Amino acid sequence: MTGPGTDEIVVDRLTKQYKKLRAVDDLSFRVRSGRVTGFLGPNGAGKTTTLRMLLGLVTPTAGTATFGSQRYTELSDPVRKVGAVLEASSAHRGRTGRNHLRMICRASGLPDKRADEVLELVGLTPAAGRKFKGYSLGMKQRLGIAAAMLGDPQVLILDEPANGLDPEGIRWMRDLLKSLASNGRTVLVSSHLLGEMQLLADDVVIVAAGKLITQGPVDEVLGGMTGGVQVRVRTPQAEALTAALSELNASVTATQDGALLVHGAEAAAVGHAAFAAGVELHELATERGDLEQVFLQLTAGKAGIR
Amino acid sequence: MSLVNAELFKVRTTSLWWIMGIILVPLYAASVLANWAQASAGQPPSDAGVSDTQTAQIEAALQPINVATNLYTSGQYFGVLVVLLLSAIIVTSEFFHLTATTTFLTTPRRESVILAKFAAAAVIGVLVWLFTTVLNLLVVPLIMNNLDLGSQLGEAAVWRAIGLNLLAFVLWAILGVGAGVLIRSQIAATLILAITYVVGTSAIGLIFFLLSEYVAEWINNLQVLVPTTASQLMISGTDLPGSPPRWVGAVVMIGYAVVLGFFGTWLTKRRDIS
């Protein structure tokens, strides 16, 4: 059997100890290709530190973070394999956006014209000749994405890319990342904003206080939790339905407005039980719990800024 | 090679290089005038209260060949200062402007980046040397004729001084990169380097003078360990009386460049970039 390819991110027992603080604590997870993976956690959870270790900028105290089995520093042509957007302001204030990209081209043996191509891709062509200090935060983020795309890499890593983007910019980035993933690329996006991830991510890795809380496909992480998937029903015969559903081991709670919320049974099962018991239904709907709620539950007591 | 190209591209695409150039031009002109004035001032009267060694030094310095080497290396003092600061800023600006992340993502083998910076700084050193030397070769023959000393361009010693001047520019450039790695703060690095370079020689000279007067005479010989003194010794056209041989200065300078180079690379490799 061959090991994972360099398009799979493998974090294995990764630990970073700063003087007093364990920023990342025995963290293990994998990120697959062809999907957008959300790397979620409250501020100070250790997301940035993990990504910087993955990219060879920070040395781990223990453990490894690799692309397949190769460290970033061992990749023969890193710019063509991995693109990363870390902080929005990592360009020289006095240099133009185009020259910032050309500088990367020169250092990595890419032709200068790649700079203009990625500027076009991120919609920054009109500002290409302007100095970085005149860029808005959203333009800085776009330039960062442009830099990451220079080598047309198989793996993309973005640290809090939604910061500073307006709603239109966020939608643009969501579409871009989704299309990149659907082309078979690996996309890892960190965020402390959960609502956005729910629309973007296929998988999530949730961390708090440097430790892994849970990981898996968004549906599973949501569905496996109370406050996850639930079925809302309305009926004039609430007692009869509750009795029928209790045989399915589903729990039923009444809401203020007279509806019933069913946990532990799917809509089809609820509908069938009602039909079998001769209960009249006025409403039957599946509701998704939102990631925000799940996240708060999962990280309760561990969240907060460290 | 592409990395050196990228480093030079970084320097070209910000305004720093031409600001430094604008500063350098008047300072270069002032240096030529000062050297000219010194050469035409002539010898002090014999009862001026100077020591024998000093008289001997002044006499030696006024020999045509020494006047020539001095004039043909005009601009060295400020040129080297500019190269030193530019070289340090090549490193410190990566941290000042947070571009280190981009740089080390593009080239994760950090020793290659630092080596490229050393090479780029050396190229800048050569360019500034070329700039001052071409101007000197145009202007100085006129001054030499004015002093009735002839151009002296047939003398091997003059060309050797010009070559050693180049060596000084390159070694100071390497020193600057090493210092930039050690002192990562842009403001601290430029201030410390400029102050040490400008007042360092005289301040440290005074310390050495006091030590040799009140502690032990031999301490004075250690003055050559001060980079500015070593550099001065290395490029001075002929061996002046009372100084260690010229090659000692070169050895000291190369020693500093090598030590700072290795230590700087080692340090950069192990530091976290965050």
Ligand SMILES: Nc1ncnc2c1ncn2[C@@H]1O[C@H](COP(=O)(O)OP(=O)(O)O)[C@@H](O)[C@H]1O
């Ligand atoms: N260089 C450092 N030295 C000391 N502590 C650090 C350093 N970098 C990060 N930390 C700490 O490590 C923790 C995790 O930080 P970070 O990885 O930036 O979290 P996140 O990106 O999830 O918000 C924080 O408490 C932060 O203060």
Ligand SMILES: [Mg+2]
């Ligand atoms: Mg962060």
